Amino acid sequence: VTCIRSLSGELMYLIEGEREALLMDTCLGCGSLRSFVEGLTDKPLTVVLSHGHIDHAMGAPEFDRVYMNHADIPVYESMRDIEGRRGYIKGNVAPEIYAQIKDEDFIPPTDMDFADLTDGMEFDLGGIHVQVLALKGHTPGSMVFYIAEKRTLILGDACNTFTFMFFGPVSIEGYRKNLAVLRDRMEGKVDRVYLCHHLMEVPPSIIDEVIEVCDDIMAGNTDDMPFDFMGSKAYIAKAVEPGKPREDGRLGNIVYSKDFIRDK
Secondary structure: OEEEEOOOOOEEEEEEOOOOEEEEOOEOOEOOHHHHHHOOOOOOEEEEOOOOOHHHHOOHHHOOOEEEOHHHHHHHHHOOOHHHHHHHHHOOOOHHHHOOOOHHHEOOOOOOOOEEOOOOOEEEOOOOEEEEEEOOOOOOOOEEEEEHHHOEEEEEOOOOOOEEOOOOOOOHHHHHHHHHHHHHHHOOOOOEEEEOOOOOEEOOOHHHHHHHHHHHHHHOOOOOEEEEEOOEEEEEOOOEOOOOOEOOOOOOOEEEOOOOOOOO
């Protein structure tokens, strides 16, 4: 398992078996990720997308075999314009790096015929098996990946130290139920957990911590730090300093909207 970090900070994972390789996520579609990955492996490559957001899926048109849960197709299509990608990169790289990026460096917005990525699918790479598990919440089609032989779970953005939950595909209450299902499915099977932003590796307890944050949101036991993102207003459930973990020393956190707390 090789972690690839983009210039704007996203983490992708190249998983290799004896016969084939699998790439999880494709970041912003700026520069040639395919050329970079082909410098790491010559095995036949399949690409899976954890979800359709701007910072995870926009490099997909470079690749031949790409899987994404079809519930996230509208998410992908709404975020593929170059102007939006430029704005994201500008906010996440040093000015001197951003000044070197030209429009022709971007993969053009492209209609994609995604193969559907569904709960329970398994990719046999030869001695390494990658199982796909649904975790709806961050987006309608968010998926996570379990590498059985490595006892490793890649949670991506679906459950992390700063989980965005203010777009509203499910409520905090519904998300908590989905987290509990994943926790039960993975009980006793996970030694390592990887994310797609900030920290690469966190303890398996991250799932329980985010469940507890859900409980605190529903109980009104939150710090509610205001948070603005691309025109959307939300709240950080547990107090943090910029770029650091929670002030109480724990890791799991949620950014949420007060309009999407309980199932309706």
